[in-house]
Amino acid sequence: MNIQPTYSSLDYPGKMALVLFIPGCDLRCKYCHNPQLLKNEKFAPWELEEVFDAVDENIDFIDAIVISGGEPLLHVDVVKKFIKKAKKENLLIKLDTNGLHPDGVEKVIKSLDYVAMDIKAPLDEYYKISDVYPKNARQLITRSIDIIRQNKxxxxxRTTYVPTLLTKDDVVNLVSDIDCDMYTLQQFRNRLTFDSSLANVTEPNPEDLLEIVQSLDTQIPEIHLKSNQFGNQTIKKQ
Known part of the structure; x- marks a missing residue:
């Protein structure tokens, strides 16, 4: 099956979730830790039915469905089917997206409870993390954020910090361009990456990442730092 359900207590904060990783992505982030999901796939009806069966079998143990990828909004019709199932079972719905598909966001936003958007780099500098990216990334991401905020x-x-690709100033600049309820800076892990050369890059020290997030001058009400050593730390919460 192209969509492998995974169970997680971390992907939807405070909830037990069934996470659905949908293949296909329009970026090629050098640090991507799910490179097996980059290739776009078509889905047979029986594959969707298997996901629905997984929901039914575990309905007593899950609170939410997280639709992730890849980039799930490359398959809006599939996302809508999962949302419909979640609504039928009174489950919360979280969408993980790169923000480059505002039309897709608009089609599903009224059914969502939570969106996690990966802001890869300063909005005009996606070349730092991917050889493939839309030239109008700023406009697309800004519109996606506007749609989400307007619908409350x-x-x-969230941003994954890779020392050879981003700098402290990059994080400061990208945060100044976004409006959200929570910002999370994530530690890069070198275990599995799309660009194999990053296996030789040292994972950033959590103390260095802490210094970055503590230096942010932002009105974002909640700031988190996620690292292998210390898990998900709340650095600021208004």
């Missing part, structure tokens, strides 16, 4: 859906923005 909880929005977490």
């Amino acid at each position: 859906v909880f929005l977490e923005c």
Whole structure:
């Protein structure tokens, strides 16, 4: 099956979730830790039915469905089917997205409870992390954020910090361009990456990442730091 359900207590904060990783992505982030999901796939009806069966079998143990990828909004019709199932079972719905598909966001936003958007780099500098990216990334991401904020859906923005690709100033600049309820800076892990050369890059020290997030001058009400050593730390919460 192209969509492998995974169970997680971390992907939807405070909830037990069934996470659905949908293949296909329009970026090629050098640090991507799910490179097996980059290739776009078509889905047979029986594959969707298997996901629905997984929901039914575990309905007593899950609170939410997280639709992730890849980039799930490359398959809006599939996302809508999962949302419909979640609504039928009174489950919360979280969408993980790169923000480059505002039309897709608009089609599903009224059914969502939570959106996590990966802000890869300063909005005009996606070349730093991917050889493939839309030239109008700023406009697309800004519009996606506007749609989410207008519909009052909880929005977490998050950035994976790779020392050879981003700098402290990059994080400061990208945060100044976004409006969200929560911002999370994530530690790069070198275990599995799309660009194999990053296996030789040292994972950033959590103390260095802490210094970055503590230096942010932002009105974002909640700031988190996620690292292998210390898990998900709340650095600021208004």
